[in-house]
Amino acid sequence: MTNQSYTPPKVWKHNESNGGKFAGINRPTAGARETKQLPSGHHPFQLYSLATPNGVKVTIMFEELLALGIEEAQYDAYLINIGEGDQFSSGFVDINPNSKIPALLDKNKGKPIHIFESASILFYLAEKFEKFLPTEISKRTQVMNWLFWQMGSAPYLGGGFGHFYAYAPEKFEYPIDRFAMETKRQLDVLDRQLNNNEFIAGEEYSIADMAILPWYGALVKGSLYEAAEFLSVNEYKNVIRWADQLFARKAIVKGRMVNRVWGDASEQVVERHSDKDFEGKAING
Numbered sequence: 080m081t082n083q084s085y086t087p088p089k090v091w092k093h094n095e096s097n098g099g100k101f102a103g104i105n106r107p108t109a110g111a112r113e114t115k116q117l118p119s120g121h122h123p124f125q126l127y128s129l130a131t132p133n134g135v136k137v138t139i140m141f142e143e144l145l146a147l148g149i150e151e152a153q154y155d156a157y158l159i160n161i162g163e164g165d166q167f168s169s170g171f172v173d174i175n176p177n178s179k180i181p182a183l184l185d186k187n188k189g190k191p192i193h194i195f196e197s198a199s200i201l202f203y204l205a206e207k208f209e210k211f212l213p214t215e216i217s218k219r220t221q222v223m224n225w226l227f228w229q230m231g232s233a234p235y236l237g238g239g240f241g242h243f244y245a246y247a248p249e250k251f252e253y254p255i256d257r258f259a260m261e262t263k264r265q266l267d268v269l270d271r272q273l274n275n276n277e278f279i280a281g282e283e284y285s286i287a288d289m290a291i292l293p294w295y296g297a298l299v300k301g302s303l304y305e306a307a308e309f310l311s312v313n314e315y316k317n318v319i320r321w322a323d324q325l326f327a328r329k330a331i332v333k334g335r336m337v338n339r340v341w342g343d344a345s346e347q348v349v350e351r352h353s354d355k356d357f358e359g360k361a362i363n364g
Contacts, residue, residue: 093106093107097248100246100248101162101246103164104161104162104163104164104167109176109177109178110167110172110176111167111168111169111171111172112164112167112168113167113168113169114168114169115168115169115170116168116169116170117157117168117170117171117174118157119155119184120155120157120352121155122153122154122155122352123151123152123153123154123185123186123187124141124152124153124154124155124183124184124185124186125154125155125157125183125184125186126138126141126154126155126156126157126181126182126183126184127156127157127159127171127174127180127181127182127183127184128156128157128158128159128180128181128182128337128338129158129159129160129161129180129181129338129340130335130336130337130338130339130340131161131180131293132233132237132293132294132297132303133179133180133181133197133293134180134181134197134338135293135334135335135337136181136197136198136200136201136289136290136293137181137183137197137200137201137204138156138333138334138335138337138338138351139289139292139293139330139331139334139335140200140201140204140205140211140286140289140334141154141156141204141334142330142331142333142334142337143210143211143289143328143330143331143334144204144208144210145330145354146329146330147210149208149210151208152204152208153353154351155350155351155352156337156338156348156350156351156352157338157350158338158340158349158350159171159180159182159338160340161180166178166179166180173193174193174194174195175193175195176195177195177196179195179196181195181197181200182194182195183195183200183203185203185207196230197230197290198226198227198229198230198290201226201286201289201290202226202286205286211284211285211286211289212285212286213283213285218280218281218283221280221281221287222280222285222286222287223287224280225272225279225280225287225290225291226286226287226290228268228291229287229290229291229294230290232265233294235258235261235262235265236258236261236262236265236294236295236298237294239254239257239258239261239262240255240258240259240261240262240304240306241303241304241306243255243258244258244259244304244306244309245304245305245306259309259310262298262310263310263311265295266295266298266299266310266312266314266315266318267315269291269295269315269317269318270314270315270316270317270318271317273317273318273320273321274317277321277324278321279291279321284325288321288325292322292325292326292331293335295318295322296318296321296322296325296326297322298310298312299312299315299318299319299322300319300322300323300326329362332362333348333357333360333362336348336357336360336362337351338350338351343361345359345360345361346360346361347360348360
């Protein structure tokens with residue numbers, strides 16, 4: 080392990096050669112880098128995303144709504160390849176100035192609404208269809224508490240631990256140790272909460288579960304950063320129980336396939352326009 084000290088310069092400057100795996104797309108500026116319109120389908124909702132943990136939250140929500148028979152929740156899902164910089168097209172930036180997936184367009188009967196940030200999309204859909212978000216104030220507040228917990232906590236897991244453990248061009252003890260400790264603390268928070276609750280916010284499945292599962296559920300099941308052994312995730316029995324229960328849901332199985340471009344072909348639905356796109360796929364939920 081390299082033990083070298085870094086003295087920050089008086090004024091920071093962008094070094095394009097020092098960005099690791101994502102050096103080709105990361106810049107300290109926002110805005111569109113090319114003029115390119117997004118494709119559009121016929122359904123009420125147009126989703127532009129990738130099957131990362133943040134993207135999967137929204138496709139799970141859509142598939143759960145459709146599983147309830149809510150046809151008004153039909154959607155077209157188009158792939159945004161963030162490794163190729165698709166998120167910096169003018170069409171995407173028009174929906175999400177922050178250039179992060181997922182981004183959603185609700186055609187809204189000719190008066191389009193742009194929605195970005197995964198938690199905002201979950202909340203928007205829950206409000207619109209009155210599903211997966213309780214109306215009773217105390218239960219609703221618990222769901223929102225945990226939804227915001229996820230949005231505040233996951234950057235330490237993804238941008239912190241995940242980056243330095245899996246993606247950084249060099250491995251350094253301090254950042255890996257610091258973010259591994261925080262990740263385990265967060266897992267302990269969840270494990271304690273799930274010790275007395277079937278779902279994250281209580282006894283009802285909600286958008287809080289949909290938000291947290293793709294990050295922390297995937298982590299304890301070994302499909303995120305290949306870090307399960309390193310983090311000793313078997314300690315978190317309640318999180319594993321919860322993850323196993325939810326990953327078996329058919330809507331979640333389907334949602335995790337949408338906009339997926341890695342792994343076995345039977346688990347990929349690169350674009351989603353109807354339920355027919357899942358024909359021949361490995362859906363065992």
